[in-house]
Amino acid sequence: MVTVPASTLAHYSRFSRFNSPYPAHDEGRAIDLYPDSNRGLSPVAGEVLDTRTVSAPPRPYAAAEDHLILLDTGDHVARILHVDPAVGAGDHVDVGDPLGEMVRSGFFAPWVDNHVHLGFRPPDANPHRAAGSLPIETPVDVHATDWDGTGVVREAGETSVHLDAPAHPSPGTWAGLAGAPGVALDGGCPHYGGGGVRPPLDGPVTVAGERVGVAAGECVTWEDITVVANGRPITGLSLFLARDVLGTKLVCPDHDFTVGDRVSVAVRRER
Structure with a gap:
């Protein structure tokens, strides 16, 4: 279980663990975080391990590519999607730091607002895969x-x-x-x-x-x-x-x- 604390959630206006059709969100094992601007604010602190550009399903209203940012938090590897990275391997970021502009890719249904997708993998697992992500808890009333x-x-x-x-x-x-x-x-x-x-x-x-x-x-x-x-x-x-x-x-x-x-x-x- 990985905790996304109240101090992190305070950087965003909305969040959801279940409002998605993708398997990464099964049983609430990922969280979508909605900032008030189009800046992709980091939900974790750590060192950037890698960034990768991936093809997205073709949609007339969306970008053809999305991006994956991997960060070493010390205990886990954080997987962040839907942000065009302005950071690179070796950079250190803190919670709330801008990672880049958010991307509206073909993974989005047309009614979905821009957001930062966050999931976590064990340090010994393949961080590029979403399957097997760790459960997430959000300890807020x-x-x-x-x-x-x-x-x-x-x-x-x-x-x-x-x-x-x-x-x-x-x-x-x-x-x-x-x-x-x-x-x-x-x-x-x-x-x-x-x-x-x-x-x-x-x-x-x-x-x-x-x-x-x-x-x-x-x-x-x-x-x-x-x-x-x-x-x-x-x-x-x-x-x-x-x-x-x-x-x-x-x-x-x-x-x-x-x-x-x-x-x-x-x-x-x-x-």
Whole structure:
């Protein structure tokens, strides 16, 4: 188990361990960190071991290449992705130091915001491989925030919209959408294979009063559901833990929402 401490998370506005379709995030073994700017801030201190450019899936909206930065933290090897490195082998960096500009590559779905991906490998393992990454823990308190499924569009993009609700209960602390009393959800519901909860839970989780899945420890299996917004099916909900601004992100390519629209979200169980 590798700890990403509160002092590190404070450099970022949002984080997620489960909001990804990639196996590196299975069981929360990687974390995506979202800065307020496009600078890729280092989430670890250590010596740069290597940087490598890798080909990404071709997407019309994304860069054709991504980058891997490997750092020796003393106890583990940290694997950092989605940053065009301005550092090289032998450089020392501290937590919060800029590593380079973030890259929006073909590994990103069109609704995914720029972020720093972080995982850890044992020092005796092949650091270039993601499989076998170590479990990650984030020892911060999280407010589980209730939501009735309604809100007003505060930001509208091509493939997603952000609602203003639920409001963050205590800006400067961490909060997420409640899936059960005292339990916050993390992940892409239901468009990615699974999600997560914090703290751990064994039992059902809900969104806007409707059951969406079942938690076993930290991991959630989504059930056969469809999320609808104003009566129309959408891809799903993008769920994070946020420090200052919460709200809800709706993943909805080809939507026709505009800023100021009132939206009602519901969950439809498929039978």
